Amino acid sequence: MDTLLILGGLLLILCGYAWLVMLAFERGLLWGLACLLPPLAPVFLLRHWARGRKALVLGALGFIPLVVGLAMLASEDGARLQAILSMKWLNSAPAEVPELAIALRCELNGQAFAPQQAELIGGVLSLREGEDFYAHRELQLRLHGEVNGPLRLDVLPEDSGRLPDVEISWLAPGHDLPEALRLRSGYTLHLDLRPEAPNRMIGAFHLVLPAQYRTTLSGQIELYTDRLRYRDGQVDTRYDSMDTLTYVVRDYLQRRFAGSRIDLASLPRQDLQRHEVHLSVDFTQDGRPQSLPLTLSRSDNRGWAVGDDHYPKRAAQPSAASPLATPQAAPVAETQGSAGGALSLERLLATPQRYLNRGMRVTTERGRTAEGIFTGLDQDGRIVIRHSLSGAGEASYSLRPSEIVDIELLAP
Known part of the structure; x- marks a missing residue:
């Protein structure tokens, strides 16, 4: 509505000025040419007020919806109004900065490959070129397991066992459906990624398929680990994804x-x-099952929100990087001795050396599970679990204490 009011006001002002110019040309050619220059238009009004006042009134009426629209815009999005009034939009548009820093030398099926989207979700690393339903070119690396921390993989052509699956697909000119190819072995892979807050991973990526497939990728990569987007350190609820809806609903329920x-x-x-x-x-x-009907609506300014949400915002959470941060999960029963069973987070943080090299299964608040060998706490107080991948190196999970809801010791 604010945009319509602003545009309507500007249109009335423009019509009033155009009418004034037409009246000036009726009075004489020189007057018309003079009114084409806005600074000289008031001279014509002073000399011929009876003729030009109607055009002036029409232009003045345009200021009413213009001011109302600007006031509405200021109340809803002051930053947007400031950007409009700064007149920076008159300058040439700057080059669009990509969301992800992907610096790869790529070739896929003998063609240049320039991925614009990259993510590692659900144990699947994907690089995608093109915004259509079917990507122009796409590479997927299936790791056979969730990744919740640093990841390092090294695979050689002679390796065997349960290796990551490599799948490439491309959309040939004139075809509606892409062609695809999957390999389970015989390739070279080096992957060394580290987490970057809040939901990214950065590191080296090198992949070489057998020569007949004419596919190589080498360089540095940055990718998302979920389908949330952040703005000024907060989740951007204007981004359309199921992860955004899940975040909004969970925040509302909490x-x-x-x-x-x-x-x-x-x-x-x-x-x-x-x-x-x-x-x-x-x-x-x-622990009690519940069901609740909800209506979620989306606006351009606020993004997704639950209808009739009048509950106060939550207090700021403690820093996740501190090992002393209080976890949100309720404490669970402990099991003494070396047998498997439930283990409280407080006991693990208090005496981590007692559980070194013990197998454990950790569940996060997002429902993800990390299983492997506990190797201690890192310098930021995160819990580190090492998980071996058959014939393909190992994955290391680094979990913040605040995101853990359950710890289970595995029987030796």
Whole structure:
């Protein structure tokens, strides 16, 4: 609405000025040419007020919707109004900065490959070129397991066992469906990625397929680890993804049922092209199953939000990097001795040396599971678990204490 008011006001002002110029030309050629220069238009009005006042009134009326529209815009998005009034938009548009720093020398099926999207989600690393439903060219690396921390993999052509699957696909000119190829061995791979807050991984990526496939990738890569986007350190709820909806719903439930432990089930898939979705949310409140119908709506300024949300915002959470940060999960029962069983986070942080080289299974608040050998705490107080991959090196999970909800010791 604010945009329509601003445009309507500018249109009335422009029409009033055009009418004034036409009246000036009716009075004489020189007057018309003079009014084409805005600084000289007031001279014509002073000399011929009776003729030009109607055009002036029409232009003055345009200032009413213009001022109202600017006031509405200032109340909703002051930064946007400041950007408009600064007149920087008159300058030439700067080159678009890509979201991810991908510096790869790539060739896929003998063609130049310039990935614009990169992510590592659900144990699948994907590089994608093109915004259409079917990518122009795409590479997927299936790691056969979740990755929740630093990742280092080295594979040689002679390696065997349960290696990551490599799949490449490309859309040939004139074809509606892409062609695809999958390899389970016989390639060279070096992957060395480290987490980067809040949801990225950065590092080296080198892949060489057998010569007949004419596919190589080498360089530095940056990728997303989920489908959330951040702005000024906060989740950007204007980004359309199921992860965004899950974040909004979980935040709403935690504020509505403050003090309770909330475990949210997976949300049903939604059409994110709509501006309003209705869904039934299943969750547990302190272990009791619950179901709640919710309506989520999307606006250009606020993004996705739950309708009729009047619950206060949560207090700032303690720093996740500190080993003394209080976890959000309720404490679980401990098991003494060397047998397997539940282990509390407090005991693990207090005496980590007691559990070195013990097998354990850790569950995070997002429902992800990391299983492997506990190797201690890193310099930031994160829990490090090493998981071996058959014939393909190992994966190292680095978990913040605040995101852990359950720890289980595995029997030796």
